[in-house]
Amino acid sequence: MQRMASESRRSQMLRGVLDLCLLAVVVDEPAYGYEMTRRLRERGLSTVGEGSIYPLLGRLEREGLVATHHEASDGGPPRKYYSASASGRRALAEGVRAWRDVRGEVDSVLATIEAEVSG
Amino acid sequence: MSMFVEECRSEWKRLGVPDLAAEEMAAELEADLAEAGADGVTADELLGESDPRRFAATWATERGLVTEPPPEQGRTRLWVGLAVALIVILAALSTATLIRLRAKPAHAANPVKVPRLVGLKACDAVRVGHLAGLGMLHTVYRGRCGALVVYQKPAAGTYVPLHAPTKIGLSLVRIPRLVGLNGCHAKQVASKHGLHVLRWSPNGTFKFPKSSMCKNLVLTQTPTAGQIVGRPVTVTVRMSRLGS
Numbered sequence: 500m501q502r503m504a505s506e507s508r509r510s511q512m513l514r515g516v517l518d519l520c521l522l523a524v525v526v527d528e529p530a531y532g533y534e535m536t537r538r539l540r541e542r543g544l545s546t547v548g549e550g551s552i553y554p555l556l557g558r559l560e561r562e563g564l565v566a567t568h569h570e571a572s573d574g575g576p577p578r579k580y581y582s583a584s585a586s587g588r589r590a591l592a593e594g595v596r597a598w599r600d601v602r603g604e605v606d607s608v609l610a611t612i613e614a615e616v617s618g
Numbered sequence: 619m620s621m622f623v624e625e626c627r628s629e630w631k632r633l634g635v636p637d638l639a640a641e642e643m644a645a646e647l648e649a650d651l652a653e654a655g656a657d658g659v660t661a662d663e664l665l666g667e668s669d670p671r672r673f674a675a676t677w678a679t680e681r682g683l684v685t686e687p688p689p690e691q692g693r694t695r696l697w698v699g700l701a702v703a704l705i706v707i708l709a710a711l712s713t714a715t716l717i718r719l720r721a722k723p724a725h726a727a728n729p730v731k732v733p734r735l736v737g738l739k740a741c742d743a744v745r746v747g748h749l750a751g752l753g754m755l756h757t758v759y760r761g762r763c764g765a766l767v768v769y770q771k772p773a774a775g776t777y778v779p780l781h782a783p784t785k786i787g788l789s790l791v792r793i794p795r796l797v798g799l800n801g802c803h804a805k806q807v808a809s810k811h812g813l814h815v816l817r818w819s820p821n822g823t824f825k826f827p828k829s830s831m832c833k834n835l836v837l838t839q840t841p842t843a844g845q846i847v848g849r850p851v852t853v854t855v856r857m858s859r860l861g862s
Contacts, residue, residue, distance in 0.1 A: 533650035536664065551665040551673065553647070557681035558781065562753065572649070579646045 516598055517547055518555055522564065522583050522591040529568070529582035532556065556581060564590050622661055623648050625670035626677075633675060633684045643677060679780060730782065734774035740765045740788050740848060753781040756788075765789055765848015788848050795843035796855055801831030804855060814852040834858045 524530060524538040532553060539547065559565040564587035569577040583591060623644050630640040654664045667673040678684050730751040735743040740756070741763040747754040769787030772778050794811055796804040808815045834857040841847055 531650065532646060533653050533664065536654075546663075547666060551667055551677075553643075553665070553673075554676045554680040557677050558753075561680065561682040561781070562783070575649055575652075576645050578649055579642065 513544075513547060516594070517552070518559060518564075519591060519594040519598065520544060521552060521555060521559065521581075522587050522594075525565065525581050526583040526588060526591060529580040531578040531580050535581070559587065563587075620648065620651060620661070622665075622670045623651070626674035629671045629674035630678055630683075633678055635678045635683045639678075639681070639683050643674075643681075682779070682781070728777035728779055730778050730780055732770075732772050732774050732776050732778055732784070735767050735770040735784075735786055736774070738767050739763065740767060740786070743767045743770075743786050747784055747786075751780050752778070752784040754786070755783050756786045762788060762790065762846075762848040764850070766850075790846050791849055791851060793839075793841045793843050793845045793847060793851070793853065796836045796839045796853065797843065799836050801834050801836070801857055803832075804836045808853055812849065812851075814850070816852055816854045831857055 520539060521535060524535050524542070530538060535556075536547070536552060539545075556565065560567060560581070563584055565581045566584045566587075567582075568580050570580055572578045626647065627640060627644055630643070635643075651661055651664065654661070662668050665673055667676075675684070732752065733746055733750050735747060738746065744754045744756060765788040767786045768789045769785075771785045772782065778784075791811055791813070793813075794807050796807060796815075799807065805815055836855045837858055838856040840854045841851070
């Protein structure tokens with residue numbers, strides 16, 4: 500029960516920043532959907548919680564934060580590649596700044612609690 | 619083609635997603651699922667969703683291909699059942715009476731009624747906008763959460779598509795430099811900018827600077843000069859003790 504609640508909280512927290520994580524993994528090099536999940540995994544984000552990256556990619560595409568193109572693949576159908584657009588890069592920079600602010604503020608509140616619990 | 623993708627296709631067709639877009643999404647999904655399968659990653663793990671209809675609807679909605687929200691199957695069926703039952707009862711009761719059912723204005727293409735955001739605090743406005751289904755474009759920076767919204771577009775009360783880009787404008791002020799000024803001058807400068815000033819005291823209480831503080835200088839101020847923050851703002855200053 501507690502584990503489920505913990506997973507749900509993790510999922511909720513991730514939901515607010517997953518778009519930034521997706522932009523971050525395509526800011527230097529384009530990638531297709533599954534390759535993006537692979538890059539997230541390589542950087543330590545093994546599960547993205549409830550839902551999927553595809554609807555989020557759809558939103559990023561609709562908002563013009565990612566550009567897309569199709570590339571031929573080895574033996575298979577062409578793959579759809581995503582890359583961060585100019586406005587996507589700006590949104591990423593702003594989002595990262597906001598995330599760091601929030602993280603700092605939350606850390607400054609929770610750090611005390613952690614000390615009291617562990618003590 | 620996998621069963622999952624097949625069901626997604628059916629859902630996209632039901633929702634009226636254009637064929638070209640549906641083909642593109644199906645091909646993308648199919649290729650990714652195949653590659654994930656080769657890596658030992660299941661569809662559930664990759665998609666985080668076991669219901670293809672809900673997944674397909676969410677994806678298409680987020681891409682802006684449909685304006686219908688993702689189906690909540692159980693609840694939808696319940697409501698449909700209740701609606702049918704209600705119609706049957708009304709029909710039975712109205713054998714001698716003509717009942718005119720006036721249709722409500724249809725907002726199928728623009729299902730989101732824009733709430734009033736002006737007058738709210740920035741963070742509240744963004745939260746309210748998200749909850750209403752709007753695509754809030756504004757990022758609220760540190761220190762601006764309490765800033766009042768003075769402008770919004772689209773206007774409150776209008777109907778817009780789901781996740782429609784929505785802008786808000788905040789009442790912001792650039793903090794003037796008070797450090798180095800005497801207490802009276804600092805108070806004047808702050809008032810000119812519409813700021814409240816509190817004097818920091820070592821025992822933890824805060825008081826307005828007294829006129830006797832005119833001889834004392836502002837040593838520190840929070841927020842610092844140059845920061846852009848949302849109104850209403852209170853600047854806390856620490857004074858020298860020359861004249862106390």
